[in-house]
Amino acid sequence: MSLYAIGDLHLHFQAEVKSKGQLTDKVWKGHERVFAANCAGLIREEDTLVLAGDHSWGRNLGECEQDMAYIMRLPGRKVLLRGNHDMFWDAKKTEVLNRHFAGKLFFLQNNYCPYTDGAGKAWALVGTKGFTFEGPFYLDRRRRVVGWDEEKEQHARKIVDRELERLRLSFEAARRDGFTRFIMFLHYPPTSILERDSDFTRMAEAYGAAQVIYAHCHGEARFHDSIEGRFHRVDYSLVSGDYLRWMPKKIL
Ligand SMILES: [Fe+2]
């Protein structure tokens, strides 16, 4: 029994691709075939695969139908996290999605997903989209940050607070059911490029999460935007698909 994660599939069986990098960068060429083949060789039916957001370019469930069908055909149990591009997923209507895809896909939002590892230990998979302030930043000639858009920063603060509350609900739902071991998933990185820690890293520490898994940072220039490796006794991993070259990362 193993737990795997990857994010940013940005599938487009029906919808139009809206990212230049995805249209031009070699790593995206036939990525859905590469990824499906990697999963087939790696993941067994008893395993769990967490997809850490940005599943589809579709703007609604109708435009995501073939993308969801592709995800359902992947081996193992599939758990989905909400990304900033997942327009088909209204955070307030996650229960509707969970009813619609019952027994096929699990949508992680304001809830948690139980997971038992190979040694029989019980874990709770918790998570939310998260958020980080991504600028715009103003740089001087030596590319040092000398300022930023304050209005955008204030707006970011509101979204961060809302996402922190959703994450807390996820942790608390698991805790109420007696879980003490947590793996925390975010779509956005836990820190912005200006931060060394954040309310998200502090929440991971407060609940004693063993790992924080995040995605969203894709394209080589973004791979090292946030924390990687061990920080304050929590292990941080970036699992965006192009970073992992479409090979899911083993988490447990
Ligand atoms: Fe993405």
Ligand SMILES: [Fe+2]
């Ligand atoms: Fe994203």
